[in-house]
Amino acid sequence: MAQDESAGLALGAVADDYTGATDLANSLARQGLKTIQTIGIPREGLLPDDVEAVVVALKSRSIPAADAVARSRAAHDWLSASGCGHVLFKICSTFDSTDAGNIGPVTDALRVATGADTPIVCPAFPGAARTVYLGHLFVGDRLLSESPLRHHPLNPMHDPDLVRVLARQSAGDIGLIPYATVEQGANAVAEARAALAREGKVAAIADALTDRHLEILGEAAARTPFSTGGSGLGAGIAAALVRQGRAGQGKSETLPAIGGRGVILSGSCSVATLDQIDRAEEAGIATMRLDPMQIVAEPDATFKAIIGWIAQQDGEAPVLIAASAPPDVVASVQERFGREAAGHAIEGLLARCAKYFVETGVRRLVIAGGETSGAVADALGIEALLIGPEIAPGVPATHALGGIAVPLGLVLKSGNFGGPDFFAKALSVLE
Numbered sequence: 001m002a003q004d005e006s007a008g009l010a011l012g013a014v015a016d017d018y019t020g021a022t023d024l025a026n027s028l029a030r031q032g033l034k035t036i037q038t039i040g041i042p043r044e045g046l047l048p049d050d051v052e053a054v055v056v057a058l059k060s061r062s063i064p065a066a067d068a069v070a071r072s073r074a075a076h077d078w079l080s081a082s083g084c085g086h087v088l089f090k091i092c093s094t095f096d097s098t099d100a101g102n103i104g105p106v107t108d109a110l111r112v113a114t115g116a117d118t119p120i121v122c123p124a125f126p127g128a129a130r131t132v133y134l135g136h137l138f139v140g141d142r143l144l145s146e147s148p149l150r151h152h153p154l155n156p157m158h159d160p161d162l163v164r165v166l167a168r169q170s171a172g173d174i175g176l177i178p179y180a181t182v183e184q185g186a187n188a189v190a191e192a193r194a195a196l197a198r199e200g201k202v203a204a205i206a207d208a209l210t211d212r213h214l215e216i217l218g219e220a221a222a223r224t225p226f227s228t229g230g231s232g233l234g235a236g237i238a239a240a241l242v243r244q245g246r247a248g249q250g251k252s253e254t255l256p257a258i259g260g261r262g263v264i265l266s267g268s269c270s271v272a273t274l275d276q277i278d279r280a281e282e283a284g285i286a287t288m289r290l291d292p293m294q295i296v297a298e299p300d301a302t303f304k305a306i307i308g309w310i311a312q313q314d315g316e317a318p319v320l321i322a323a324s325a326p327p328d329v330v331a332s333v334q335e336r337f338g339r340e341a342a343g344h345a346i347e348g349l350l351a352r353c354a355k356y357f358v359e360t361g362v363r364r365l366v367i368a369g370g371e372t373s374g375a376v377a378d379a380l381g382i383e384a385l386l387i388g389p390e391i392a393p394g395v396p397a398t399h400a401l402g403g404i405a406v407p408l409g410l411v412l413k414s415g416n417f418g419g420p421d422f423f424a425k426a427l428s429v430l431e
């Protein structure tokens with residue numbers, strides 16, 4: 001990277017999935033940081049000289065904890081060599097993980113690598129209705145465990161108490177910085193964090209109900225080398241860096257129009273995405289709903305069927321291809337083939353479709369689902385993303401940077417993000 005080593009990056013992030021990384025990059029850009037999302041560790045010379053924040057996207061949310069730790073450590077080491085002032089481990093606003101990890105093990109490893117004592121951990125994203133109160137994560141007006149996340153295909157979330165959840169995954173005890181302390185401001189948070197460090201807590205879950213709370217937490221976190229959180233905490237840290245004059249040279253890019261047919265590929269089974277698919281179909285977007293059993297059992301036949309179907313559609317009009325299904329169908333697919341095998345087969349098929357579409361001239365892709373987006377971006381060999389205008393909270397339009405010979409507009413949508421008309425809106429913003 002041509003970064004001025006004496007200045008270094010103001011902020012670096014290691015994100016555990018690609019859409020989560022895009023969500024964070026969007027927040028940092030909107031706070032005024034010149035931000036690039038890289039897919040893995042970037043090669044020398046890829047990034048512009050004046051970049052202030054780099055979000056290294058990994059696909060490490062649902063892999064074995066030891067692999068997630070190794071990949072996150074490598075990303076951290078690159079950020080550290082780039083003179084990074086603060087490292088944020090970007091996790092999902094719904095704390096997606098299992099008792100085996102990976103939030104605890106990666107937080108432990110990066111805490112040691114950065115020399116932090118007790119990092120602030122806060123997934124809250126009030127703009128998407130994720131709040132943390134007394135350590136309990138709410139999705140809208142429901143506890144996490146009563147939200148649709150209890151049916152997540154890869155990591156169903158059954159415990160809303162984040163202190164308890166993180167303790168099960170971590171090397172030591174977890175503390176809490178409660179709402180009443182956060183309300184008192186950044187100095188009170190810093191003192192509470194230091195007190196928890198003296199007690200030997202390895203991390204501190206912090207409450208946040210509003211963006212103001214995240215600004216306070218961001219101010220306190222920016223005084224330390226490392227934190228773990230969602231894009232809300234990232235925005236708070238970025239705002240603190242701008243206030244302190246340590247960053248703030250660029251807003252998100254205006255992206256040039258690319259045009260041509262828009263293709264939407266969905267592997268997300270979230271309630272939000274299922275509704276968005278229904279709405280897109282009702283609005284007249286040609287929609288092919290795949291049979292998930294057939295995808296896993298006969299991927300080649302399914303691929304041929306998709307090619308045949310698309311050949312019959314109006315060549316300019318957008319199309320939507322979805323493997324997405326409601327919880328009962330997902331459960332029966334997983335029962336028959338196994339959770340991981342089914343997930344990988346479906347991601348693989350959608351990635352193969354994306355590759356085919358780009359090879360045959362499509363230049364605008366909208367992908368729903370974090371794991372699905374990871375599979376697609378990897379199959380296309382994309383190296384980094386420029387962040388453009390916001391489509392919905394947490395979802396910007398982007399353009400591929402490096403790794404692909406043609407201009408390509410991409411929208412990577414986290415499963416639960418976006419309003420009902422998201423797909424039509426995405427295609428109109430990604431011109």
Ligand SMILES: Nc1ncnc2c1ncn2[C@@H]1O[C@H](COP(=O)(O)OP(=O)(O)OP(=O)(O)O)[C@@H](O)[C@H]1O
Pocket residue numbers: 017019020152153154267268269270273292323324325329330331333334342343344345346347368369370371372373413414415416
């Ligand atoms: N019908 C289905 N049956 C079983 N698994 C499915 C089905 N459709 C998709 N999947 C798998 O479910 C997983 C969905 O994960 P993905 O991360 O893409 O979406 P998400 O969880 O909604 O998004 P996010 O992680 O951004 O919240 C993928 O592994 C996908 O292949």
Ligand SMILES: O=C(O)[C@@H](O)C(=O)CO
Pocket residue numbers: 017019020021023024091092093094125230231370394414415
């Ligand atoms: O924080 C979120 O909810 C998203 O950025 C995400 O990571 C979903 O996969």
